[in-house]
Amino acid sequence: MEAATTSASALRAQIVATEQELSKLKEQLAKIEEKETSVNEIPVEPVTSKWPLSQEEYTRYGRQMIVPSIGIQGQLRLKNAKVLIIGAGGLGCPAAAYLAGAGVGTLGIVDGDTVELSNLHRQILHTTARVGMKKVDSAISYLSSLNPNPTYTPHPTHLTPSNAPSILAPYDVVLDCTDNPASRYLISDTCVLLRKPLVSASALRTEGQLIVLNHPALPAGNELGGPCYRCVFPKPPPVESVVSCGDGGVLGPVVGVMGVLQAAEAVRLICGGGLGGSGVEGRKEGNRLLIFGQNGEPQFRSLKMRGRRKGCFACSGEGGLGLESLSSGSLDYVLFCGLSAPVNILHDDERILPRDYDEVKKKGGEHLLVDVREKVQFDICSIEGSINVPFSRIQRGEGLGDGLGEDERPVYVVCRLGNDSQVVVRKLKDAGLERVVGDIRGGLRAWRKEVDASWPEY
Template identity: 65%
Template sequence: MESANASAEALRKQIVCTEAELARLKLQLAQVEAGASAQETDGLSIDEQSASPVTKKWPLLPEEYKRYGRQMIVPSIGIQGQLKLKESKVLIIGAGGLGCPAAAYIAGAGVGTLGLVDGDEVEISNLHRQILHTSAKVGTKKVDSAISFLKSLNPHVNYVPHPSHLTPQNAEEIVLNYDLVLDCTDTPSSRYLISDICILLQKPLISASALRTDGQLIVLNSPPLPAGDPAGGPCYRCVFPKPPPAESVVSCGDGGIIGAVVGVMGVLQAVETIKLIVQGKLKAFADPNEVRDGKTNPASMLLFSANSSQPFRNVRLRTRRAGCFACGKDSGLSLEGLKSGNLDYVLFCGLASSVDVLNPEERISASDFRDLKNKGLLVDVREKVQFDICSLEGSINVPFSTIQGKTFGEADVGWIPQDLPEDAPIYVVCRLGNDSQVVTRRLKEGGFGHGEKRYIGDIKGGLKAWKEQVDASWPEY
């Protein structure tokens, strides 16, 4: 026992000595570091620094070490990555289904500046997917709603609201001071404009989109080399030189969207943003002395299909297109040209022509239809999922998708009851009064009016008009 006590005592002494040595070394280190930062910054002497318990000897605030600690200890981030995040300035264009989740994670990760561009106001139909907005914010500007949420999430970020839509006129001014852009918008015309300004100002662009159960993600102009440099990443125009016909573009309002699906895409944009910042890929410099061996940087596109057996799929896309209008050798873009309105993006992408195929006498107002004694056959041509939500009493459902794109012979109209008298009218209704016109015209062309015996017409303005004129309690979705 004697010898055991003695050796324990010796060990205790050794520990005390070692701890004292450790404390001395820590103090020395702190003084050296404080000296270095004092030289860099405010020139305070080591003595003044060490006199104050809350010194600026650490590059982040104590609270930030705790806040970001869980991501800083991920080896691919580290303190260096965290400092790069803090220095970075990120612009999110569109504060909707993509922009909201992207902004939440990018703000949470601790970027220095986060700008948000959106001219819209919060609507109740946004809330199932646009997670920064709350029911109480309906009617307020989306950028203000989003920033008030983000401030409460992370007050250490500098938030900049841009409460308007991006236009060729304001694009340079808005985008210029940021390092990287996220395209979270929802129309082809804005996607081409954002791509063009990112080429002109040499900003990497992270673009995503979603509809129904599918999403797409693509990182463009990365590395962001000047137009004409084949080593730069391709732009939106390289991948899609021609816009799709306006008739083929379906919005979330018409086609539907699952909130979590567009959320996945916005979160993926945040992941790519953090990667580009931390990997130091925000800027690229063309080095005339560099031997590139013709190295190019193709883009890839990540496809997400929630219902597919293989939900994520990455496909390899092209490199920069030599003859690209925007980033090619003979680029037709210039900041002056953009600002002066040389490019009409709306015209370039076209507008879906509004449906106007019926004469006034072939249409009936919702209130006149309500007052009809003989309502004949009422055909609702909305898709079945919509008909299931709500339908007018006595109406039958013939989805537009089962009619459009099909030849319209007698065989296709088995839904007209055999015993419907030849002079009984047929009325067609849909959600807004567009598809109903097309179906009415086709029924008449198909000879189902039996000469002039049967009236065939549509309810003008569709079920939206029904709610406005006849039944305020009608559920509008």
């Protein structure tokens, strides 16, 4: 068995290595081919042809080129455009696929993460065989096989204030496909400083939001420019209100829709020809925020948003944001948005290790295990005999519910990771419920490690 596991993992490693090698080879080939073409095609009029595109390109892009809003001019603009996609996740994957397919000339992808199994339901460029591979490499491997024409530039790193300006500088349009407020502020600030229009989207559960920012990308201080992220959200949300896809969940098609919409907006910006920040296009349509909710009524709502904010820290020209302050690291975006410290509000004697709780359970001592995960998670898997009182219910002040509040049995509380359970223990104790012993340290994740290896980790 062990030998089988070892050889399987060796094979997996070999597959990853081979995939990486393959993507490198493809990239080299693409570069050589590009050089060949550029040698043959300088200037835009190819020496060998009187047409600006190759026959392969006319065929490949024909279906979109005959759309009146694209045309040959739009296609050539796409070919000359450089688009940066920040985040090769649920938004970035579909966005990149459509932009590559559409024939954007240069596509840069920024991501410092590696592919995980839990990404695959929505991050459509990655594959099961590429789990463990860098996301940028996995993405480019897919994109090159989709369309070898564009130049793909991998940026296998997380965006930071010091590297953001140099990474963004060569591009014409930026897509924010990230998943946290700190990077959203950083990207928006950098786009304002470098005068790049920004297509920003986000998604969670069954909802998504899309907004085009800093378009037209006029210099800071020009109030005809499009608003930036700070104009719309001058202050970051409290850390405890920020829910990640890992905690809140997300539906693949929902985040996919938002990524596809980002690609559509980018194509519109590029083909519209207003990228130089000439100023008109953005104003005509006004500033809009599109919200999508699968269960919404209506499912799509286009909301009218404000323009640039007077005194905005980033785009008013008087807020104090500058390239130097950005690159020098004097702006700490993570600090600005707050750090989510692990909850630590219980005393040691109010916390029990999973293995110690298991002993309590095995000894058959009368007790009650309250699982405070939301019902949808409790339904996936639960410890035998535990009862479900969702965290949200306790927050509504409804206590442990009928029949449970009156009984004398000691109460243990458990949740997924051991944070909410602490909050609940404190709350119940403060409410005078003395039979509450404490929580299970580390939650069900620790339970899996210490006690039950079969516990489904979702």
